[in-house]
Amino acid sequence: MKDLGEIKESLVRCVEQLDEENSLKLAKEVLIEGIDPLYLLDLMNEGMKRVGKLYDCRDYYIADLIMAGLIFRQVLELEEMTDFFHAKYNKKTGKIVIGTVKGDIHDIGKDIFRYMLEANGFDVIDLGVDVSRELFVKNVKKHNPDILALSGVLTSTVDEMREVVISLMEAHLRDKVKIIIGANHLTQEAFRFIGADGFATDASVGAKLCREWMNVGNGQGVEGNG
Template sequence: MKDLGKKERLLIRLVEQLDEENVVKLADELLNDGMDPLYLLDLVNEGMNRVGKLYECKDYYIADLIMAGLIFKQVLELDKMTTHFYVKHNNKIGKVLLGTVKGDIHDIGKDIFRGMLEANGFEVIDLGVDVPKELFLKKYEEYKPDILGLSGVLTNTVDTMKEVVDAFVEAGVRDKVKIIVGGNHLTEEICKFIGADNFANDASVGVKVCKEWMNGIKEQGVIDNG
């Protein structure tokens, strides 16, 4: 990101400030002026990284991340972006099977996580809310994801999450997939109790974990994503 022009720097700053209207306007203008969509994505990503930093140092909060996700989506939906990425959309960095576990119908945390995963280049299969363990297993067989994400808000989802993990153990596929559980009530002990590989109280932490896993997987070459 060296030698950026004035407009490039402005775009990054507008993303950082979550100035929806002007981000979309400027992104459209830059694309029409012939900017490579991938390069534009880099710029937006740089802005998003700054949003992430502001979130980490508690200048921004969840409400701001939701806005950031929306801006990202709008940029991706610009005509020039969709045509470009439709052609080569198979370079996803990993596949995540995601859902809110049975008994719980909350979707906000899951949706934020999904949006951030997609913005970070993951393919996400979202099974929705109140998802029984059988469905997680069935869809696992169908899609063979790298990562399974279980979401829940209610404190009793601890046992339900454990049941899903146990179902994967019984089916003999537990070691073929990384499992992350997400929810405000989760702790390290509870994560161990559930038998998941990791947990997140916060969507951005969850995405970080998933990215690290994919890096690890790529280095070892265990799972072929192609």
């Protein structure tokens, strides 16, 4: 098998450059050679983070983010990946309601997190973007999820995330669901202000935290590396 360092850099670079053909080709090759699908997910996530940074620097546009998301999804749908996760999680890990909060229409980060959650065996109810606090409360009542995931790219979404938590408290639902918040701009201070159970600045780290909650029921805030 090729050197893992070489594999990592090649695949991450292909994702970063939005090279759909070679990203899929390399992903298939390393899976056939025996790479751990979970490690492949981490490599894809690293490529996505680089795409996000290029977008933040205005070198990439919304269409580029969408393309990166499509590449990520196609890798997840490779037969070797689906077989692995179906075998690993032959029953649902838990149920999660997810959405981008009101005032924000960005969905790439949310979608990547959703893909990660689904790969980890979660049943995901995706409410989309610009979701009102009332709609979050309605769906927590309706679906009785284990976890509620709030996403937001804009720094202004911190206040809206807090309002969602307050609305759940007013509806007497706060103690019935774990809440994870996700965005690159989140800090420990913002996390405490919002009143969630956990936070992540990285989709892969956030998915792992959700699995830990289902395993031990003990939430904590974590920041992704990079």
